[in-house]
Amino acid sequence: MRITFSLQRFDPERDHAPHQEEFRLDVAWRSTTVLDALIRIRQEVDPTVAFRHSCRSAICGSCSMVINGRHTLACKTLIGPEIERHGPTITVAPMRNLPVLKDLAVRMEPFWQKVRAVTPWLEQAGGASSTAQAVLTKETRSHLHNVDACILCGACVSSCSSLEVSPGFLGPAALAKAYRFVADPRDGARSRRLTMLTQPDGVWDCTRCNMCVEVCPKDVQPMEAIVRLRRAAITDGLTDTIGARHITSFTEIVRQEGRLNEGRLPAQMLWRHPAALLAQLPLAIKMFVRGKVPLPWHPPLDSIRAIRRLFGRWGTPSSWTN
């Protein structure tokens, strides 16, 4: 079957801006991956098309790109389902949120820098002289979730909503890696790690968009790892960020009323930040005029006893009280 591949081309030495170029290829579409097709284009049509690859089996993580709008591995993407869903033209672009080197290859240095920034190795408690040993049990290993499976392909980074508007954000891959060490009982640097991860550009900068969970080819679920890091930070008493207060205030309001009351949340989150709270005021007034501000104090739901029972059973550490 003859398929059209529309590739984003960009040669920094020649081009001012990226453009699409079309290549037509006869392929056995059932068994051919997008990577196979790219390799053939380079061999048979244009040797200057640039892209990265190595293992061809979704292991090395080097062939991430954006295929028909989806951030994914080219070697894991079969042509068949693509044309069934999107027709006989397959659009291929480089990863986003990383600078384009040439065509489909991006500069990975910012990605590696962030992975390095989370100290991706075990640190010993009490310095190198400590002889204490911690053993990684099967039970604990399961807590490491899927984060061990990461192949550092960058697809999650390419898809990340927060990185799009804030390039300094550590991002899903590095944070998933960070969780891997925070959750490892052999690591001795938990508190230093969590302090670092709750700074600006850390865990509270994630907008919970689930893009990274959607695109990860290894089901690492980076956002779940970020959620666990946040929980770890709060449990360890790092509750003084607005992000942490979002969680604790929200939880407390639902415990009291059974529902979320948007009339109370900003005040409860921001009372230590008068300037930010004051900045809410003009909007609050406009909302009030249009009947959009719920009463600051709702009577709780009639079923509040049943709800509080669940809070009592599964509830939150006492270190959380506002």
Place this chain on the structure above:
Amino acid sequence: MRYAFFPGCVAQGACPELYQSTMVVARHFGIELIELRQASCCGAGVLKEASPALALSLNARTLGMAQHRGLPLLTICGTCQGVLSSVKRELDEQSALRETINASIEQEDERYRGGLEIKHLLWAMLEDLGLDRLKAAVARPLTGLQVAPFYGCYILRPSGDLKHDDPFHPDSLEAVITALGATPIDYEGRIKCCGFPILLEKAEMAARMSGENLVDAKTHGADCLVTPCPLCHMSLDIYQQRAEQAMGRSIGLPILHFPQLVGLALGYSPKELGMARHLVSTSKVLQKIGVG
């Protein structure tokens, strides 16, 4: 059509016009909504960050309430839909976990046995009402109106929980917009994040996120934007002024709740649909379709 109805906190708080317009549309089609008045907040993914078991149990209780009435559950909030769908998946797939969670729920008739159907109003329109009936009911075709569909994160992702639209190429909003006589516009922002979850902690980032999407919609010719999620509505409507500041330009894009757009096409007045409650004026939309 009969559903257990979970309106969610925002439709009963900052977006009463969503509740109001839902009732108008439901009444029009004779859809019976049995409201679960004693259901708690779904937690919006935030409660789960405090305690996963707490979020599971509160939502299991909601699912149980619908199940014991023998009805599928209807939501009108993309975020509630996402949260409840993921709870459903977890509890349906892990029976031991379901038992543990159920054991903590006092009332027998609030325990969840698994297998409940949970539907957003958008999907109910497509699957249960059907596009033909919807089209036949259009009294005021929205001809010429260019509408930017804005899905919001949780009605799309993770798609393994939602099992509805293709998360990168959804088309359910487009189908409804077209059925109402309007024209859906295609732009990248339609599947992106509105910034709501970090609105208070990272105000500038949130403003840029919503700003980029609003400008994207506007440059592609949108007269208005429609969303099935009231959290997106808050971010895009209430905080649009912040987005304008972040982008250094005026935007002025009216933001409609999903049932408001349907209600307009059914012939209801802006007042009946609560349009005056928005912070961004909807008058341009109304002029374009010859109302008001």
